Amino acid sequence: RWISSKKKKKNGKKMVCSFRGSVSHGLTLELGETVQILEKCEGKSRDVMFFPFVSQGIFPVGYIHLKKAVVTNRGQYETVIPLEDPIITEVTSTLQEWSVLWKQLYVKHKVDLFYKLRHVMNELIDLRRQLLSGHLTQDQVREVKRHITVRLDWGNEHLGLDLVPRKEFEMVDADQISVSDLYKMHLSSRHSVQQSTSQDGGKQRHGDSCRMPVPHHLFVNLKSFTYNTIGEDTDIFFSLYDLREGKQISEKFMVRLNKNGGPKNPEKVDRLCALFTDLSNKDMKRDLYIVSQVIRTGRMLLNDSKKGPPHVQYRRPYGCAVLAMSDVLQTISELKEEKDFVLKVYTCNNENEWYQIHENIIRKSSTKYTAPSTNYGLIISLQLLRGDMEQVRRENPMIFNRGVAITRKLGFPDVIMPGDIRNDLYLMLERGDFERGGKSVQKNIEVTMYVLYADGEILKECISLGSGEHNISEYRSFVLYHNNSPRWSEVIKLPIPIDRFRGSHLRFEFRHCSTKDKGEKKLFGFAFTPLMREDGTTLSDESHELYVYKCDENTTFSNHALYLGLPCCKDDFNGCPNIPSSLIFQRSTKETLWISTQLSSTKLTQNVDLLALLKWKAHPERVMDILGRLRHVCGEEIVKFLQDILDTLFSILDDNTDKYGPLVFQSLVFIINLLRDSKFYHFRPVMDTYIQKHFAGALAYKELIRCLKWYMDRSAEVVRQDHIQEAMRALEYLFKFIVQSRILYSRATCGMEEDQFRASIQELFQSIRFVLSLDSRSSETLIFTQAALLNSFPAIFDELLQMFTVQEVAEFVRGTLGSMPSTVHIGQSMDVVKLQSIARTVDSRLFSFPESRRILLPVVLHHIHLHLRQQKELLICSGILSSIFSIIKSSSLESSVQEEVEMMVESLLDVLLQTLLAIMSKSQSQEAVRGQRCPQCTAEITGEYVSCLLSLLRQMSEIHFQHLLDNFQSKEELKEFLLKIFCVFRNLMKLSIFPRDWNVMRLLTSNIIVSTTQYLSPALHKSFTDADFDFKVWNSYFSLAVLFINQPSLQLETLTPAKRKKVFDKYGDMRVMMAYELFSMWQNLGENKIHFIPGMIGPFLGVTLVPQIEVRNIMIPIFHDMMDWEQRKNGNFKQVEAELIDKLDSLVSEGKGDENYRELFSLLLLEKIEQETWRETGVSFVTSVTRLMERLLDYRDCMKGDETENKKIGCTVNLLNFYKSEINKEEMYIRYIHKLCDMHLQAENYTEAAFTLLLYWELLHWEERPLREFLHYPAQSEWHRKEGLCRKVIHYFNKGKCWEYGIPLCRELAFQYESLYDYQSLSWIRKMEAAYYDNIMEQQRLEPEFFRVGFYGRKFPFFLRNKEFVCRGHDYERLEAFQQRMLGEFPQAIAMQHPNQPDEGILQGDAQYLQIYAVNPVPENIDVLQMDRVPDRIKSFYRVNNVRRFRYDRPFHKGSKDKDNEFKSLWIERTTLILTHPLPGISRWFEVDKRELIEVSPLENAIYVVENKNQELRTLISQYQHKQLHGNINLLSMCLNGVIDAAVNGGIARYQEAFFDKEYISSHPEDTEKITQLKDLMQEQVHILGMGLAVHEKLVHPEMRPLHKKLIDQFQMMRSSLCHGLPGLDKLSPACSGSSTPRGILATHSPMSPDSIKLMHRHSPLNVLGSVRHSSSSLSSHTSSETGNLLILTDSMMEHPEDLYRMQVVHKFTLPSPSSSSLSSTHSAPSQMINSGHSSIRVGSPSLPDRYRHNRELLMLLPPHRDRPSSAMYPNMTENGQPTNHQRALYHQVIGPCKPCSDPNLSVADKVLTAPSSWSLDSGTRDTLPFLSAHVGSVMAPPVPPRTLPPGHFSMHFDAFHHQINELPPALPARSLRKSPLHPIPASPTSPQSGLDGSNSTLSGSASSGVSSLSESNFAQSSSEPPARADTLDSMPSSQAWTTDTEEAESPYLPVRYSVSEPEVLDPLKPAPCRSHSAPLGLAPALPLKPYLREGCIPEEDLRPVPRPMPRKISQPLLTNKEEQAKVAWEHGISEE
DSSP states (O other): OOEEOSTTTTEEEEESSOBOOOSTTBOOBOTTOEEEEEEEETTEEEEEEOSSSOEEEEEEGGGEEEEEEEEESOSTTOEEEESSOHHHHHHHHHHHHHHHHHHHHHHTTOHHHHHHHHHHHHHHHHHHHHHHHTOOOHHHHHHHHHHHHHHHHHHHHHHTOOOOOEETTEEOOTTTSOHHHHHHHHHHHHHHHHHHHHHSSOOOOSSGGGGSOOOEEEEEEEEEEOOOSSOSEEEEEEEEEETTTTEEOBOOEEEEEOTTSSBSSGGGTTOOEEEEEEEOHHHHTSOEEEEEEEEEEEOSSTTOTTSSOTTSOEEEEEEEEEEEHHHHHHHHHHOSSOEEEEEOOEEESOGGGGGGHHHHHHTTOGGGEEOOOTTOSEEEEEEEEESOHHHHHHHOHHHHHTTOEEEOBSSOOSSOOTTOOOEEEEEEEEEEEOOOTTOSSOOOEEEEEEEEOTTSOBOTTOBBSSBTSOOBSOEEOOOBTTOSSOEEEEEEEEOOOHHHHTTOEEEEEEEEEOOSSSOOEEEEEEEEEESBOTTSOBOOSSEEEEEEEEOOTTOOOSOTHHHHTSOOBHHHHHHOOOOOTTSSOOEEEEEEEEEEEEEEESSOOOOHHHHHHHTGGGSGGGHHHHHHHGGGSOHHHHHHTHHHHHHHHHHHHHHOHHHHHHHHHHHHHHHHHHTTSGGGGGGHHHHHHIIIIIOOOTTHHHHHHHHHHHHHHGGGTOSOOHHHHHHHHTHHHHHHHHHHHHHHHHHHHTSTTHHHHHHHHHHHHHHHHHHHHSOGGGOHHHHHHHHHHHHHGGGGHHHHTTTSOHHHHHHHHHHHHHHSOSSSOSOHHHHHHHHHHHHHHHHSGGGGSHHHHHHHHHHHHHHHHHHHHHTOSHHHHHHHHHHHHHHHHHTTTSTHHHHHHHHHIIIIIHHHHHHHHHHHHHHHHTOOOTTOSSOTTSHHHHHHHHHHHHHHHHHOOHHHHHHHHHTOSSHHHHHHHHHHHHHHHHHHHHTTOSOTTOHHHHHHHHHHHHHHHHHHHHHHHHHSSGGGOOHHHHHHHHHHHHHHHTOGGGOGGGSOHHHHHHHHHHHOOHHHHHHHHHHHHHHHHGGGGGGGTTTTHHHHHHHHTSSOHHHHHHHTHHHHHHHHHHHHHHSSOHHHHHHHHHHHHHHHHTTOOOHHHHHHHHHHHHHHHTTSTTHHHHHHHHHHHHHHHHHHHHHHHHHSTTOOHHHHHHHHHHHHHHHHHTSOOHHHHHHHHHHHHHHHHHTTOHHHHHHHHHHHHHHOOSSOOEEOOBTTBOSEEHHHHHHHHHHHHHHHHHHTTOHHHHHHHHHHHHHHHHHTTOHHHHHHHHHHHHHHHHHHHHSOOOOOOEEEEEEESTTSOTTTTTEEEEEEOOTTOOHHHHHHHHHHHSTTOEEOSSOSOOOHHHHTSSSOEEEEEEEEEEOSOHHHHHOSSSOHHHHHHHHHSSEEEEEEEEEEEOSSOOSSOGGGTEEEEEEEEEEEEEESSSSSEEEEEEEEEEEEOHHHHHHHHHHHHHHHHHHHHHHHHTTSSOSOOHHHHHHHHHHHGGGGGTTTHHHIIIIISHHHHHHOGGGHHHHHHHHHHHHHHHHHHHHHHHHHHHHOOGGGHHHHHHHHHHHHHHHHHHHHHOGGGGGSOGGGOTTSOHHHHHHHSOOOOHHHHHHHHHHOTTTTTTTOOOOSOSSOOBOBOOSTTOOOBOTTTOSSHHHHHHHHHHHTOOOOOGGGOBSSOBOOOOHHHIIIIIHHHSOSBSSSOGGGOOOOHHHHHSOOSSSSOOOSSSOOOEETTEEOHHHHHHHHHHHTTOOTTOOTTSOHHHHHHTOOTTSOTTSSOOOOOGGGOOOOOOOSSOOOOOOOOOTTHHHHHHHHHHHHHHHSOTTTTOOOSOOOOOOOOOOOSOOOOOOSSOOOOTTSSOOOSSOOOOOHHHHHHHOSSOOOOTTSGGGSOGGGTTOOBOOOOOOOOOOOBSSTTSSOOOOOOOOOOOOOOOOOTTOOOOOSOOOOOOSSSOOOOOOOOOOOOOOOOOOOOOOSSHHHHHHHHHHHTOOOO
């Protein structure tokens, strides 16, 4: 049973284990999430989880841990708050938020931050655990919280999260504090974050402690002393030495080591460390050195054992080391741990120089010391600590646990703490001068010092050689060897107890240390000095020259009185001149001892004046003088005796007030001001304590008031006012003394004289007001007096409140502040002081009382108002306002606050708005106000005033707003106010006053703005509608609302779920609130709505694009409203339409809008429009906008992120077309033209970029119309812009190597220049045009591949979905590379493995399917390709450019498949794709517009295959015959072998079987002509082979003769096998008869003359469409290579696998079933195959093989009468329109009686268009085939020019031709004309190109796309004819004969799959860019030139319809045996499988 847990609702729950929620209604929970239990059942609970999102379900009770919590806002939206430390809750939620972002850092490769954040998160978890343990002290809790907040802020900063405002380490609630305070907390939080980022959480806190200079402490640790050669005990002294001042500044730190180098005291192991304390910032800037002196204890001379007995020990100097602090300070300042350093110890060369050895080392006087050997030295570690000693002890306990020696400065630190008691006398034993005393050598002098008390007792342990060792009672100096004037310079510290100081003295005894065997130390003299003078002062801080008195070793000093009476020094001697000479001790006049002392004591003084003051009663007559001299006493002395001095002063005042009053007052002022010094600032508490507890001057107040008033009254008269100013500065403590004195007096007298006291205070305040009211402009000194008074004035309020009521004090203050001049012209410095005084008044306790605020606020506001009006001292004013708002907010529950807010609204609101507008405008223009103390344009001051304004608006209630609006006198005032406040609000959002991460501040600002707007909108509606309509105010309001809704901080969708819920709970969705307000105000406009059309369309559209469904529902209907109002006014809504489309583009490109918006927009508007009369146009418009949105969203999705250039270009083309064709927005169209152009340039698609820019060029005209500045174009005339564009387009065509497209533009420009007589430009453009012609003929150009791509499925973008395209591949890009690129662009896509059209399931499927295969271009410019003399380099261009039609073939078997001979049923399905635009164009790919399908019969296929092979053989034989290929004849050998050897196994006999048997002929009577044609081709092949063998015999190497013999034998077998089936062979010439030997047979053949070759070429149907370019891969291509019997089959040989299948008889190949091919193609041919086999087929010609250019030879032999240009071979020589006799004879002899298309007047197009579908020209069907349809378009380039030939030219060639006919067997050249126009096998487009000289090596592997010319010289070698003229056929390139174009043999494509049973699949390959769109009409590539008639424009001519070539077929060889398979597998890189 479920039990409600309402009673237990105060418990929150935390998950302690993740729960997957696998049960029914289970709630999936993660570790650490918070849940709230609603009901309980056995074992489970039903809960609501409120973090990170709200959901309900059940979970096991055991998975949670109960925590105490409170529930707020009970009900549907209640919130559970855990009852734990808020910072723990914050850590928990923050860690949960970070954990998600932390993982993303790793994904984004931000590894450094990833590991840093992990470390910080672990630290936070540990700190949270410490807090939760509850075992920490309050100080520790505070410290842990500080560490937590530093880390939280650091993490938020680095992760880009919101800044958390804090107070005392805890988050503040924005509702509980004023906006000004919240702003300051954000500032301080940001400052602490920056501190923690730069200093890792610097430990310096804010507060008063910041005023105290932070002392530094140097930690020194001696780790080892590596000198082992001494062998004696050593003392090492460390001290800090100032080189500039030449003195030691610290005590010494002493370390005692034994002779082994270890501590003499075993307890000090690892504890040899000291802390040099209280180093000020000034000290750190000194030239400091760490000086280390080494003193040994042992023999006199270290290396001489004879000098002195071993039992006598001397202290002897050994060495010294120094370390410059400047070298190490930077290092140790940055580190948090100790850093090791090595100090070299140098020894002194001369002991006389010992006292300054450290200076010599520092100054590098190397002659005075000896450097040590290596590895010797002191190893010390240093660490620099900061802070007071308590803080250092707390933060570094380990240092103090090691027993560190505290080593103090010589003298007091910068700051003397009141409790710091010290009594140290530092004595330096400087030097001495002693007599030799009859000795032959100088003495070894040792000084012994004792401290003796007055009674002669030696004080124990009052001498310290250094910190770190115990004090001693006797000091012995070190001994300098043989030195009568020793200089020691050794500092000794004398820590003598204060009670023993008076009467004590020092005694110095001098002994000579003998080095003889006894080693005696003989006493020979002494000196002494008392520590305190007779007048009570201690020994002064200076050098003292002490007298030396003689004595001997037997002298005892038991009676010290005997020598104490003697003078100790010269000053002492002068004081007692009469000294009897009979005393026991006689002074040695020539011997002296110099010492110097320095006292550091808080109890003893060396100042005579101070002692005189303290003992004034001893000399009352000197009191005046003593008080006067007090000012000269050192401040340190005064603060040491502060209480005694104050008691003395007030006792003097009580003694005689009238006489001493002013002097005591001055002395008191001096002491008070002394405490203002930072050095003594910390003695102020001592003064406060004295006043409260020890001060007893009950009558002093009267004199103090009197003196103070006297000083103030004199301020107007006195010129020098230093003493007055000092009194003003001391005002605070003077009032403290006055008030305390009055309290004491009142207490003693029960309140007597109260009225007199009040009256005196009143009078005093009158004097204060008098001083402040004086005009100080004429007196600079008076300004300082007033400033001093104003600075001190606020400090007296608290003292006055002890004696007066709050209202009385407030009146005093108001009167004083009111007495200040009201103007702000009294001087800037005075303004500052005045405002600072007001600021301190506002911050005082007095102002916190409502009673006083009511009195003080008006005067404060008055002064602020004045300054704001003048824009003066804005920063100080903002601080004052901020404090006021803070106080008002904290006391907002009091009723008086409403009056105060009202007061502030009246006084400040308007001027605040004015100030803010001024500041914002200055910050925008970056202009600073001259003469202002603070820069007015900083973000800080803007933020201050914004927070003040927001504070005020937040405090205003509806009543305040109502009063405000009612107080406006006119509508103009109201309008001005509304415009101001709306403008400020807009600027708040536009200028981003608050940083992005101040989300708390931004949200609060938005809340205040929306609340204020709700209060003000009724006034706007009420005052400015209907007749009083004011566009400016309404427009300002609407702009504000739009900006508000679009604020980034309000877009809740971008927030995390937890943050979104938090914001929503606190403020709701403020966008919706403002949208309702906006819609309501729009409805209130009525007929005035028309004023905002079209101005507000863009802004409102931006609002509707906000991804908030409610906002969209509210705002979208406004567009209907706008359409309706414009329709009413204008009868249409063109403005709405235009503006909406314009703005939609820019807004969507900014990332706004989504698919849901598009649907909602359409739905809501169509619903509204349904009711309207203009429904039809409305629906059309909405539909158009919706479609535009589709494209814009696609475009944006492609542009953002990592989409490929392909997609981006496709999207842009799509959008560009839409703008042009559907909505006709020319400006947008042009913008996208340039965007598309830029994309093309980025992708280096220069041709496409040129076509794109050409679109804009076509829109312009050659006119002088001025054009405005647009995009990157300057303002210029239309002519100049078009000229610039033209030049740019030409440039891009040049870079894209499409010079044919650039040439017409060059002509266009040339015409313009010529018409303007601009010959310089004309020359330039003509040269460029000429250069382009040169480029066409000389530069290499690669022919691209073309690929058909189908995009199927709903997952594709709109512009691709269920469409098919043809793409122009990149250079060298084959099918596999293209497939890889496409699959890379669409990684989710599935590659389809068949070429069939997809079914509906795929089209509508929720996936992406890609269908890719290669297609062949069908060129448009057939005329050019038919011309004989056109070089192949030119034809090559027209084969692949300006192409709109593409083909691909698919083999299939129709009917039953013949198992014996598959060729019988093998058909080809030929598909032609027609694009929307020709390629190339503005994109690399265009959509397929329509498809055409035809079928090719098996017989036609056979004709095609045999014809191709014949052409290939002819070309190759010709090249070898004319020595174009020389050297290696492997190509010829393999080609002949492949054809001849295939005949052994059947060869072309398979075609005989299939098509020549009677059954086939009888059943297919319509194929009679085709069968005849096939027979002719077979006969021709035999003749060609014979010719080839003849050439082979001439060139074959002797070693290859056996191969040649084998070929001859097999050729005979082949001929004989064909004789039975082809009776034509029987009629061959006798030379070919079987009875002759093969060699003899071949020898009888004459070599083929060029003419015969030409003629055969003319008969070849390959010629007519010879320039048609075919892709290197159709549905598949496969390359293989085999030596010997293996024919090299490349993609340029075969179009289909069935080609091979049909040719297996011929080529000895066994092929797989045609049905088992695949869409992919394989190419892995090794280089040797490419070098040999491939080249054997295509011998060095530069463009595509001529054998691919098929058509009926009739088209070649019968030139049209009028249309066809004359060729070199057949000029237009007609008689009355009929052929000449010569022509007729030629026709008759060559063709015979067959005349299928005999009319010579028919044009080529006519003949082609009459070709029947059976491909037989003499068929009765004359339907035009669809793929032969005409293309009619305007061509900018002229057609081919006619050529004229001289008479006799034709006859010469006809004779040569006739001669060859007679010589050769008739079947070879004179083939039957009854052949179908078969179509070429496509070749690779990527052949590297070379020149036209035919010099390329056929074996080089880089096949040339140039033409291997059959030059005149070549013809001359093989023909008896004389050389032809230059314009004859003889000079034409070999591509016009029958040389083959060389192509790349490589084909990277896998075999095409037609069945799923095949194992090959399309591998996903890496993508590369792909593009899409059309070339503009009107620019076709330039054709060969004809005379150009310039009449202002370029003539347009229609292209004739041209036949289309058949595409190449699929080849897929399958080897017949395992050996061949293995071999081919190796050569192809394909596995045997």
